[in-house]
Amino acid sequence: MISVSRMLCSEIGPGDYLRYGAEEALPPASERRPIVVWNCTKGCNLRCVHCYADAAGRKRDAEMSTDDGKAFIRQLADFGVPVMLFSGGEPTLRGDFLELARYAVEQGVGVVVSTNGTLLSEEMAREVKNIGFREVGISLDGVGEPNDRFRGKEGAFEEALQGIRNCVSVGQRVSLRMTMTRSNHHEVPAILDLVERENVDRVCFYHLAYAGRGNDLREVDLSHEETRAVVDLICERTLDLYERGLRKEILLVGNHADGVYLYQKLKGRDAARAEEALALLHRNGGNNSGILIGAVDEVGDVHPDQFWRSITLGNIHDRTFGEIWLDTSNPTMGGLKDRRGLLKGRCARCSHVDICNGNLRERAEAVFDDMWQEDPACYLTDEEIGLA
Numbered sequence: 001m002i003s004v005s006r007m008l009c010s011e012i013g014p015g016d017y018l019r020y021g022a023e024e025a026l027p028p029a030s031e032r033r034p035i036v037v038w039n040c041t042k043g044c045n046l047r048c049v050h051c052y053a054d055a056a057g058r059k060r061d062a063e064m065s066t067d068d069g070k071a072f073i074r075q076l077a078d079f080g081v082p083v084m085l086f087s088g089g090e091p092t093l094r095g096d097f098l099e100l101a102r103y104a105v106e107q108g109v110g111v112v113v114s115t116n117g118t119l120l121s122e123e124m125a126r127e128v129k130n131i132g133f134r135e136v137g138i139s140l141d142g143v144g145e146p147n148d149r150f151r152g153k154e155g156a157f158e159e160a161l162q163g164i165r166n167c168v169s170v171g172q173r174v175s176l177r178m179t180m181t182r183s184n185h186h187e188v189p190a191i192l193d194l195v196e197r198e199n200v201d202r203v204c205f206y207h208l209a210y211a212g213r214g215n216d217l218r219e220v221d222l223s224h225e226e227t228r229a230v231v232d233l234i235c236e237r238t239l240d241l242y243e244r245g246l247r248k249e250i251l252l253v254g255n256h257a258d259g260v261y262l263y264q265k266l267k268g269r270d271a272a273r274a275e276e277a278l279a280l281l282h283r284n285g286g287n288n289s290g291i292l293i294g295a296v297d298e299v300g301d302v303h304p305d306q307f308w309r310s311i312t313l314g315n316i317h318d319r320t321f322g323e324i325w326l327d328t329s330n331p332t333m334g335g336l337k338d339r340r341g342l343l344k345g346r347c348a349r350c351s352h353v354d355i356c357n358g359n360l361r362e363r364a365e366a367v368f369d370d371m372w373q374e375d376p377a378c379y380l381t382d383e384e385i386g387l388a
Helices: 004-009 016-020 066-079 097-106 122-131 145-151 156-169 185-197 212-220 224-243 257-267 271-284 321-326 331-337 345-349 361-368
Strands: 035-039 083-087 110-115 135-139 174-180 202-207 249-253 293-296 301-303
Touching: 004 224, 004 249, 004 257, 004 271, 016 271, 066 097, 066 321, 083 097, 097 110, 097 122, 122 156, 135 156, 145 156, 156 174, 174 185, 185 202, 185 224, 202 224, 212 361, 224 249, 224 257, 257 271, 293 321, 301 321
Parallel strands: 035 083, 035 293, 083 110, 110 135, 135 174, 174 202, 202 249
Antiparallel strands: 293 301
């Protein structure tokens, strides 16, 4: 994640300590623990065209039970995982969702949920707030019909909007998530208007991951020129919000070329702020798949991140999550934790690899059938990455 509001406006967000560590010296990566996304069900009440988990109407028979879920949460607590993010499918479809979240908090693991928002009743919003969820992330890919088209259900936007309002009304922190493609990037201004109008705290703009059904959308992914234009727009709108005293957290997700691009934009107009931004990017370290972000799916398989379900590192029923995560004898895990010598193409020769770390490896695998090839979604020119 690249915090646009932090880089451009020096606004510190509640989750920044997870991205950048404390202000003192950052411990080595081997001593830090990942945020873990638990895709706790494959069942979903929507049929989103870009779903990386390829979620369906029914859950899988082998999905973890309540007892399995609690045992898994104890593994995370014992390993020192700071935050677990419930995702899916649609996590609120699990009848034990709130029970598991409450148990995680009791074990000292912070909880976040990523949901389509359509099932967030007033009662559930109050329960979520009372349990102590750090954030409720609600996915929207436009306002009104564009969102419904992406989500595969007429009326999905209005249902999600009510879920947003239910959370805001009880004081629950809300974050919107939007995945940008050529079909909906024109909706970015409308989403930002909604953030302002509905008193939403945070919004994350995701670049498309070529995973699950999202891989079928590669042909409608933003071009490099379109990506630059929409990132410029998000930057302009972020500055406008802050100039008007509206402290919204704005993030870009899924393409660490964004960090380099923002740093180079800053260099041209505010050298001091550019150096601060560069220091933050170094502290973050770029793409953290297999390092500071991991995922476990509905049957207990461990993946380097939530998008990369084609790579399985082990199963938490056979070994604990911590044992799997620290096992660098696994070629993929060992490579991800120290990938500099494995990267190919432009990524191998990029002068900014220290602050990008090769970007999203699953996009390289999807396009080139080689996880170490260059990320095709890097929109930086050869001049900008020091090759010309």
